[in-house]
Every structure is written in structure tokens, then in C-alpha cells.
Amino acid sequence: MRIFPIRFFFLSFFLSAAGVVAAPVDEEKGKEINGVCAACHGEFGQGGKRGEYPRIAGQRAAYLKDQLKSFRARQRINIPMYPYTQERELPDEDIEAIADYLAAIQLPTKPPAFKAGDDALTRLRAMEKVMIVPRVEGNLEHGKAVYQKACAACHAEDGRGRGKFPLLVGQYTNYLKKQVDSYLKGERPHDEKGAGGILNTLAEQDIQDILAWLTSIQDSGQ
Template identity: 65%
Template sequence: MRPTLRFSGALFAVALASPVVALDLERAKDIYGPCAACHGEFGAGGKKGEYPRVAGQLPKYLEQQLKAFQKQQRVNLPMYPYANERELPDDDMKLVAAYLAQIELPTRPPEFKAGDDALTRLLAMEKVMIIARAEGDIENGRVVYQKHCAACHGRNGRGRGMFPMLVGQYTNYLKKQIDAYLKADRPHDEEGAREGVLYTLSAKDIQDVLAYLTAIQEVHEADR
């Protein structure tokens, strides 16, 4: 039996207000339950980027990655038991991907009312996700990103189709995945899809892009 995921009333309200109103939330929470051990109750991932943020990620991308883990096209031993077909059939993949996609994690602390108790404040702060600013030349990062990355990941870093959202993701995690691509330890998700771009960038350009992504996270939040 999957453990039940605790779900705060505030986040539940956000879920109901989401355009994805047809979700079976109870079923989705049940499916996501085992994932929360690593990715957190609200899908924010690990505090140091050891586990990626999955909240707000594009559903097509999430579903694609779950299938890649299941088929071991993307090798990650801790993920295999959870993505195995007996544990996560296609319909469950679609449901949990849609569920995670509609979770919003604010990048600014909320404004509390005088009557808000300590638990209310704690729960609200647990959902705030602010990625620390990465070092680098933000202007150069903007130029490089818009020239080489925006076509797939979107001009604002929110992703597009099967290409993931990058803004709001942990810098350490992004750097680890970039290194894995460059070492061919992680295959490209779509064969032939601009697979040479990373190889054309210098280490400085990559670091500057990471700095740029952390600099625009509040813009990303404001544009929701």
C-alpha cells in the first residue's frame, strides 16, 4: 500500500483553482506518495539539488522521463522501482504528471495576517522556493540562453512540450545534468533534437546561463 501524502488546505485550494480541474486529486496524491520521500511533499525536490524540483514541470516532460526510467533508457537505480510498470502504469504516469504540473511554488514569502497561527505560517513558508543566485555574468547568460536554449526551453525558461522547465530548478541539479549530457552518461530525450548545442558552449557560458536562470525566477513567478 502506498503511503498517503499529507496535503495542506492552501495547496488544495490552489489545485482546485488550477485549470486542470478534472484531476482525481486523491488518486494523484496516492500515486505521488512514495515520491515525496525524495521530491518532497510539494514537489520541491532536495534542498541542495540532490533531487530535482518536479512541481510545476511540464506534464509531457514528466511523463516522458518516467517512461525513460521505466524502460531504463535513463538509468537511475532509485527511480526504477517506482517507475516500474507494475507500480506505475501509463494512466498513473499521466495523472501524476498532470498533478505535479499544476502545483505552484511561490518565489516570495507570503504576506501573513495578524491572526495567522504558527502552523499556518510554517506550512506557507514550506512551499516557498527560492533558488540562490548563481555566480556568473547574467547579461552574457541572457544572450547565450536566448540564442542557444530558448528555442526548446522557452524564452522565459518555462520549457516547451517535451523540453523541461529550467527556471526555478536547482542550479546544482542542472549542472549535474549538463555534465551527464556532455559525458554521454544521459542520452538526449529526443533523438537529433539540437543535441550538439551544449558542446558548442564554453564552461563560462554554461555558468553564465545558470546565473541568468536564477536571476529571472521572480519574473517567472510574476508572469504566472
Template identity: 30%
Template structure:
């Protein structure tokens, strides 16, 4: 009887998505590949907009390829917590298990990134200097982001354009004062140059 009473209290809690990611980071290459394959299957509904390999089908939808797995996971959790508001995305996220979230994150993180434009825009060179001055501190000198900040290299040009402006006028779903300050320092007139630069990277 005592064993029955204390059993549930001693039972291990199910691993969180982050714990699944930590385990996968230490896993053998074959197990990591299996996790990526599982993530591709779990993300079948994501492919309708974000593309089968994380390269978006629509200019206003972000690429997920090459994003840091912890950043992807943080955004899934942000939708679930209502910090990012999109009823469609929130509904999709609710069906994912903790392991699904982790495998989706490692799948997209492993995908190859390609420039979203065939030819760099006319202001790409100027955009590089502006990016290094205003954006590289958080997004990285190579614009590849990290755990807390998204990869911008190779991102959809229209997605970049729209979201930079949303931070500038604070009209988007997300507010982040440091980002608004950085974009304000960049200025409306320089947005297109930064977009030309970032969308040409891979």
C-alpha cells in the same frame, strides 16, 4: 454462448496514462483538484527526494514542480522502458498504475515554483543572453519548457551544472545530439552563467 465468446474481444481496453491526462484536462475544476490530491498521495515515495511539493530536498535531484504534465509522464515512461537508466527509479515506476502516473503528473505540474537560489549569481545577466541564444528554441523564452522539453526555470543549480556538463562530454545516462550541439555552442566557460540565470527564475 456467442456472447461469451465475443465478449472479451469487444471489451474496452483500460485507459492509458495519456488518456487519463486528456480526460483530466477537460474535467471540472473540482475533479482536477481531486486528481491533484490523488497524485500527491500516489507520489508519497517521490517526496523523499523530490520534496512534498516537487521542490527537491537535494541539490543533485531535479525539481518537478511546474513541469508540463506530459513531460513528466514521458519521463516516467522513459524509466519504465529503460531509456533512462536508474535501477531505483525504474523499480518505483513499476508499481504505478496508468491513473497513478497521470495524477502524479497533474499534481507536480500544479505546484508553485520558487528560485533554487536566494540571490541571483553574479553572471545571471550574461546567462540570460546565452540562454536566449543557445537554449530558448527548445526550452522556451521563459525557460518553462513544454510537452517535449523540461522546465529549467528555478531548477536546482547543481543539477543543472552536472547535467549540462554530461551532455557536453556525453557521459550521462541520456544522449540527445541536438542538446549536445547546443551545449557545445554554449561552451564550458559559459555554463556557470546559464546556471546562475536559470536557478534564479521562478
């Protein structure tokens, strides 16, 4: 008779303990995994080769997790990353750790204000993090208007994304262009309307103007 309540007590104690302890952001683990990613995406997740490797620093954590799972499941095809996202290489807890780690990295758009005592190495390291995507040609006013009407609801008014909607500001223009193309070709589903979704409703010049506007607002906010 007595054993049941006791057992029940232990069981519920165990379950609640497991439930309340929210997984801490495993920064060390994230940093370690990033060592592998850095070969292509750069030490600070800043990307490289003018957008062949996208920026992943400061990207929305929920979006990063979605994309890594989608690469792993081969829903989003990415040959270079394929070996790194296999189950054995990248289990769910690693995806959590690396996504949280990358999302927390802030890449300034201006050189920081140094203190008199900062040594050369500190200054150099801080400068390495500064990231500005080159401006591109386009009608900024028109780009802004189309963006606010057609994109802001999901990617946020300032282009920095929210929740599972990715940041677009501060991302390489070449990379964004390539993604728009792959949405339009139906290689990647963009929104709930499927394939290119809302992107299908725009002219090529509209997209160009949006991308130009995005490169013009990098300084705002940060």
C-alpha cells in the same frame, strides 16, 4: 436483419461515450502516489539535498510523463527511482495522474501576503512551499544573451519551458549542471542532434553564465 443496426447503435454509442469522456485530472490519486515520491522529492515536489533530488513541482506535465516512461524503460538510468517506476508500481494511468498533479503545484519564490486571520500553522505551511535556488556566480548579461540565442527556442524565453521542453528556472543549479554533464557524455540524449546536441557548441563558461542568469530571474513572472 434488425439486430445489426441495433448492435451497431450500441457499439457506436459505447465508443463515443468512451471517447468523449476526457479523463479528469485525478488529483486524489496523484496525491496518493506523491506520498512515495515525497520521500526523496519532498512533500511539494520541491526536491532536496541541494539538487541531489530535483524539483519536480511545476515542471511541464508532458516532460514529466516522458521522463517517467524513460526511467521505466531504463532509457534514462536512475537507480534510486528504479523500483518505483516498474510497470507494476507505475502503470501509464498513474504516470498521467502524478505528472498532472506535480505540474499543477506552484512554488512561490516569495513569502505570501498573509491575512490577519491566518493561524500559525497556515503561515508555516505556506512558508514551507517557498522555494528559491541560491544565486550562483557568473556573467549574467552574457548568460542571458547565450540563453536567448541557444536555448530559448525550446525552453522558452523565461526559462519556464513549454510542452515537452522542461522548465529550467527554479531548478537546482547542481542538478542542471549534472544533467548538462550527462548530456555531454552521451548518457542522456538532449535534442534531435543527439547526445549533447546544442550543448556541445558552448564553452564551459557559457553554461556557467546561463545557469547564473537562470538563478537571477526566479522572481519574474510568478
